[in-house]
Amino acid sequence: MNSSDDDSRPAPSVLPVSSGERPDLRSFHVREDVALAGRCGNVHLATGRTCILPERHPGSCYFVGPEDANGVAS
Numbered sequence: 001m002n003s004s005d006d007d008s009r010p011a012p013s014v015l016p017v018s019s020g021e022r023p024d025l026r027s028f029h030v031r032e033d034v035a036l037a038g039r040c041g042n043v044h045l046a047t048g049r050t051c052i053l054p055e056r057h058p059g060s061c062y063f064v065g066p067e068d069a070n071g072v073a074s
Helices: 032-036 066-073
Strands: 049-051
Touching: 032 066, 049 066
Parallel strands: none
Antiparallel strands: none
16 A cells, blocks of 8 residues: 555545524525425426425425426415
C-alpha cells in the first residue's frame, strides 16, 4: 500500500436538524411554499411539475402542474 491509497480526507459533515426543520428546503429542486404546507414539494426539473404528496412520503412522487401546486400552497 502506498500513501496515495490512504484516503485521509475528512468525512463530510452532517449538520444537525432541529425538530421540524426540513433540510431539503435548501435545495433548488424543492418548491418552498408547497414544502412549508407539509407536502413533499420536489420539483421535476425537466417539466416544472411539483409533488404534492405528504412530506417524506413512501414510494414515488406524484407530480402536478404549477396551477394545482399553487392550490396546495395557499
